[in-house]
Amino acid sequence: MNRIWIIVVGFLLLTLLPFLACGPQLEALAMRFVTERPDPGQLAGALILLLGLDIFLPVPSSGLITYCGSQLGMSLTAVLATFGLTIGNACGYELARLWGTPLVEKFASENDRRMLARSFMNGGIPLVIISRPLPVLSEAVALLAGCATMPRSTFYPAAILSNAALGIIYSTLGSQYGDEPYFLWIVLSSMLIPLGMTWLARVMCGSSTSPVEVECSVENQNRE
Template sequence: MRRLLIVFFGFFGVFVLIFALAVWTGIAEETIWLDWLQGLKSRSAVWWGTILLLGLDLIFPVPSSLVMTYAGKELGLVEGTLAGFCGSMACSIVGYSLCRWGGRKWFARFVGDADEEQRVREWLMRYGGWMLLLSRPIPMFTEMTACLAGLTGFKMGRFLFFVTLGTLPMALIYAWYGQKGIRGNLHL
């Protein structure tokens, strides 16, 4: 279990390093991402732009909550929710897939002990769903838990179930807030 924590905090360190580099280069500024999205002229461009930006959140510090809120403002509740959901799911699925098919051998070598690896897998089978579900609204943890699930061989069906269960309400809430902001005082 100790090695699982090392892997988890290793991922956290990588994401923090990427964020620090983004801050240093200036691409962590929320206005860069939102200005680009707001510059899109058609509804379909906003739809695909939302999905693209949320997909890029795996690598870049995209302000996903603001992107989903803006999608709700521009696309309405249903389409904004769907665009936010699709983009967030794309980010999670890509992170999971890259780690599942690119990192499992590394993970097995790192853990080293077959018994330890089995304990990690059993722990994830027991608590991994909750980890995936509860991490959805937390920046960086969303990506880290998706990658960790892929590394440890978490079953794809269970992964999709828990990620969907956590992502759909989040996308709905942000889109609702964005739509409500049209009548309110939301200046996106």
């Protein structure tokens, strides 16, 4: 199973290359949006674009959605966030399905491939939904789902449902508290809390344990 995890980590590292190349420009753009009141059309387009590139760039999606909720309102932000997040999921899933599957077949053992496929056939929907608010893990699960050729008919409904829930929660937070003097702390908290949840999940599951291995372990215990 470690070889499959190495392939996924390799995909994630490749996604950092555009950020390393365009980091200063992206930082300047983000600062302009924070310090100035942006045009609503431009902000809506930036929201979709950045969330769609979340699989390739380390975008603080929770903080971004919260901020946009304060500028665009809850309803519009929730719809745009759901659309953008789903684009990001689709990019990761389809790229991994196209290029990750051959790598898994080449480098992973038969037992690892069966474990991966069984995990996403039996427990793929909970994995996709539960991992959605967790940075890095959500991208890893999308890539693993593609490598496992999880059926599109189950992956996309689970992704859309979890993305919609995330969009509604953070956009509501932004629209409700956008005018408060402590709003900046709310935005920062919306970014830091998911990171803390990711760290906690890794500690609880074990630093070397993947989501797939956790799912298979639970499945084996249930059988016993």
